Amino acid sequence: MSLEAVLQVLVAACAVYLGLVYASYLWLMAVGLWENRRRVREHTIDDVATVATSRFFPGVSVVVAAYNESAALPSAVRSLLALDYSEFEVIVVNDGSTDETLERLVAAFDLVPVEAAARGVVETERVRGYYRSTLDARLLVIDKDNGGKADALNAGLDHCRFRYVCGVDADTVFARDALSRVMRVVSRDPARIVGLTSFVEIAEDPSRALVDGSSFTIPDSRPLLAYQTIDYLRAFYNNRIAWSRLDFMLCAIGAFQVWRRDLLDDLRGWSRDFTCEDIELTFRVHEVLRRRGRPYHVVCLPDRVGVTEGPDTVRKLVAQRERWQRVILETWWAYRSMCLNRRYGSVGLVGMPFYLLSEIVAPVFELVAVVTLCVGAVFGLVDWRLCVAVTLLITVLNSLFSTGALLMVDLHGQVYRRRGLVRLLLLMPLELFVYRPVMTWARIKGTWRFLRGDRAWHKFERNVRAETP
Amino acid sequence: MDGPAALILACALAAVCWLGLAGAILIRRLSARGRTRSGEHAAIADASAAPRMSSGPSWEAAGTRALLERGLRSGDSDDRIASIGVLGRLASEHEWAVDCLVEGLANWTETPERVAAHLDSLAPRVGERLVPLLGHPDDVVRFYAVRLLGRYRALAGRHVAALTRDSCPNVRAAALETLRETGSSDALRCALQLLDDDHPLVRAHASRTASRISGPAAARFVAPLLSDPSWWVRDAAREALVAAGPDVADMMLPLLDDEDPARRSGAALVLQDVGTIDELARSGDRQEPLERILGAGGERLRAAAAARAESGQSLGGGGSSWVGTAS
Numbered sequence: 001m002s003l004e005a006v007l008q009v010l011v012a013a014c015a016v017y018l019g020l021v022y023a024s025y026l027w028l029m030a031v032g033l034w035e036n037r038r039r040v041r042e043h044t045i046d047d048v049a050t051v052a053t054s055r056f057f058p059g060v061s062v063v064v065a066a067y068n069e070s071a072a073l074p075s076a077v078r079s080l081l082a083l084d085y086s087e088f089e090v091i092v093v094n095d096g097s098t099d100e101t102l103e104r105l106v107a108a109f110d111l112v113p114v115e116a117a118a119r120g121v122v123e124t125e126r127v128r129g130y131y132r133s134t135l136d137a138r139l140l141v142i143d144k145d146n147g148g149k150a151d152a153l154n155a156g157l158d159h160c161r162f163r164y165v166c167g168v169d170a171d172t173v174f175a176r177d178a179l180s181r182v183m184r185v186v187s188r189d190p191a192r193i194v195g196l197t198s199f200v201e202i203a204e205d206p207s208r209a210l211v212d213g214s215s216f217t218i219p220d221s222r223p224l225l226a227y228q229t230i231d232y233l234r235a236f237y238n239n240r241i242a243w244s245r246l247d248f249m250l251c252a253i254g255a256f257q258v259w260r261r262d263l264l265d266d267l268r269g270w271s272r273d274f275t276c277e278d279i280e281l282t283f284r285v286h287e288v289l290r291r292r293g294r295p296y297h298v299v300c301l302p303d304r305v306g307v308t309e310g311p312d313t314v315r316k317l318v319a320q321r322e323r324w325q326r327v328i329l330e331t332w333w334a335y336r337s338m339c340l341n342r343r344y345g346s347v348g349l350v351g352m353p354f355y356l357l358s359e360i361v362a363p364v365f366e367l368v369a370v371v372t373l374c375v376g377a378v379f380g381l382v383d384w385r386l387c388v389a390v391t392l393l394i395t396v397l398n399s400l401f402s403t404g405a406l407l408m409v410d411l412h413g414q415v416y417r418r419r420g421l422v423r424l425l426l427l428m429p430l431e432l433f434v435y436r437p438v439m440t441w442a443r444i445k446g447t448w449r450f451l452r453g454d455r456a457w458h459k460f461e462r463n464v465r466a467e468t469p
Numbered sequence: 470m471d472g473p474a475a476l477i478l479a480c481a482l483a484a485v486c487w488l489g490l491a492g493a494i495l496i497r498r499l500s501a502r503g504r505t506r507s508g509e510h511a512a513i514a515d516a517s518a519a520p521r522m523s524s525g526p527s528w529e530a531a532g533t534r535a536l537l538e539r540g541l542r543s544g545d546s547d548d549r550i551a552s553i554g555v556l557g558r559l560a561s562e563h564e565w566a567v568d569c570l571v572e573g574l575a576n577w578t579e580t581p582e583r584v585a586a587h588l589d590s591l592a593p594r595v596g597e598r599l600v601p602l603l604g605h606p607d608d609v610v611r612f613y614a615v616r617l618l619g620r621y622r623a624l625a626g627r628h629v630a631a632l633t634r635d636s637c638p639n640v641r642a643a644a645l646e647t648l649r650e651t652g653s654s655d656a657l658r659c660a661l662q663l664l665d666d667d668h669p670l671v672r673a674h675a676s677r678t679a680s681r682i683s684g685p686a687a688a689r690f691v692a693p694l695l696s697d698p699s700w701w702v703r704d705a706a707r708e709a710l711v712a713a714g715p716d717v718a719d720m721m722l723p724l725l726d727d728e729d730p731a732r733r734s735g736a737a738l739v740l741q742d743v744g745t746i747d748e749l750a751r752s753g754d755r756q757e758p759l760e761r762i763l764g765a766g767g768e769r770l771r772a773a774a775a776a777r778a779e780s781g782q783s784l785g786g787g788g789s790s791w792v793g794t795a796s
Contacts, residue, residue, distance in 0.1 A: 041547060053586075114742075127769070161704065187580070187582055400487040421495075425495075
């Protein structure tokens with residue numbers, strides 16, 4: 001087979017792939033816009049303030065898993081204790097940190113060592129001790145041996161007193177109305193809604209991005225953070241909101257995930273057998289509940305509930321995204337039996353194939369497409385005008401999807417300041433050349449590490465933050 | 470048309486869509502329809518519109534009431550919630566809106582917590598209207614009616630005790646929760662009777678109610694629940710005993726030698742939280758009971774006590790409970 005023939009086959013394969021992926025994205029954006037419209041309507045008529053103060057809405061146990069989070073954790077816990085919701089508790093689990101995480105918590109919240117009783121629903125690594133705050137009785141700190149994030153969340157689950165469990169990340173700062181916004185939706189259909197996640201913004205220093213507990217000062221002006229913002233917007237508004245509508249919401253993010261406690265107890269909590277716990281739990285919920293034939297719904301909301309830390313260097317970003325790719329591959333592979341299986345409904349017939357197409361084989365196709373077009377153009381085997389046209393088309397389509405996500409944010413009444421908005425719009429066309437190569441590299445690296453069986457977390461080094469009181 | 474030309478055409482189409490969307494966003498902002506803070510515009514518009522509307526003559530019209538009643542009955546949850554919200558705001562000035570909400574709770578209970586939230590905020594105007602709902606055939610209606618009566622001591626004292634014998638455990642638990650507020654001897658009697666109810670939720674609320682009304686005197690009745698099979702009940706019993714204050718210590722000390730390990734460790738935890746351990750450690754002359762408590766509580770309890778003593782911290786001081794009520 002000649003080089004020309006090989007290139008032609010590859011070009012045809014890439015064209016088919018691109019056609020499929022972009023058609024899926026277009027469809028999801030349309031569904032996302034529709035669903036967002038419904039949520040905007042809900043938000044307009046619903047009274048979040050009543051939800052926040054009423055004693056008739058279910059209590060929530062917020063669990064924060066922390067490993068070496070001395071810089072970020074106090075701000076996160078402070079924002080959680082300031083939540084506007086009538087009944088909740090905050091359980092911080094120090095997962096054997098080797099830095100000053102525990103010491104800083106003790107100082108910030110005047111913690112006193114105590115003994116406490118666990119529910120005994122799930123096995124975890126040894127608990128070394130408990131601490132209660134003399135400043136706020138709702139705060140419990142569990143100090144335990146290191147066992148990974150899933151184990152830490154399970155330790156928190158084992159002490160949860162309320163009907164709903166909200167797992168959050170230690171590097172995230174929350175808006176005051178975060179819980180009331182999501183629980184108002186849960187209360188609409190508590191029998192069916194078993195899990196819920198919502199949009200989380202990104203910033204270099206989350207504690208500075210949230211003023212007075214509710215006003216956001218984002219997006220971050222630096223291009224790396226701005227591109228991550230665009231990426232997050234697309235992931236939530238174009239994808240997850242649509243997945244939620246189509247009943248295959250396959251990833252409740254670790255930064256903010258609300259689950260019914262009885263379901264978590266039933267599933268014995270988060271799994272320690274995977275590199276990352278959030279996506280696996282969502283897959284498992286779908287697998288178990290579909291198999292049992294139980295009606296349920298996992299929801300993603302467009303409401304912005306908090307701000308999480310985004311890597312501020314390319315190196316850290318690659319480390320983070322490489323891990324995400326590994327985690328997706330690992331989870332998808334473990335639950336591959338759901339793919340194209342009618343028993344699992346939209347999860348098996350749409351969600352799993354979409355993941356395969358858009359996440360798992362994407363970096364391979366992206367690499368093949370670039371190499372094919374470059375080799376073809378250099379040897380004169382592919383029309384250079386074709387290369388330019390494809391590049392232009394991808395650029396414009398990516399910008400279209402990003403702008404669609406931005407429009408949804410705007411319609412939801414959560415717009416950025418005008419200057420930030422224009423900056424995002426201007427950065428979009430350059431994404432393919434500036435940000436995308438980094439993403440592709442990270443995903444290829446993640447795929448390679450998955451194939452080699454790497455299971456390490458490779459946590460990215462935290463950004464330098466200003467000291468918080 | 471060759472490949473590149475078709476792609477350029479597709480590109481042009483996509484570009485038009487993209488620029489159209491971008492233009493729509495910018496025009497929205499420039500025409501001042503955009504918002505700078507999350508949900509602020511909608512929330513303010515909503516909140517400010519209702520009082521204006523409520524004082525207008527149109528709200529007095531029978532048609533308005535019919536419209537909102539239809540909204541309450543609607544199959545669309547948005548319609549129901551919108552109607553409840555408007556009625557909740559109108560209810561501050563209009564009795565008919567209160568009637569509508571009560572009727573809504575009685576007849577269309579798909580979103581009862583929202584109706585209940587508004588009725589709760591109207592106390593003390595609603596009480597008498599809730600009493601008939603106590604005999605409603607629907608468990609959910611009885612549950613919310615009982616809980617709402619928690620704001621009306623006299624009414625609760627007269628009508629709620631009978632609900633502690635309700636067939637639905639949620640209603641029995643709610644009745645106990647409401648009776649807790651009355652502080653009456655009848656309420657205490659009901660709570661003590663329900664300490665061995667079949668349902669853990671009821672036992673949990675019974676222990677809290679008994680302890681709230683009777684304080685340390687209820688400890689000997691609540692203490693057996695420290696070894697209840699349900700974690701929820703054990704937790705509630707501990708919480709109830711801690712809330713009763715340091716005077717429960719005398720009742721807890723004998724339990725440190727109980728055969729049941731759950732009861733031993735539960736008693737030790739109560740003694741920790743009411744401050745007995747720290748007090749004994751400070752006094753230094755009563756080492757025997759301190760050792761018994763630490764022995765019953767286990768290594769972590771001992772280590773925590775030692776750490777507190779070392780740092781000069783202490784717990785309790787009037788039996789401050791760490792916790793609220795888990796629902």
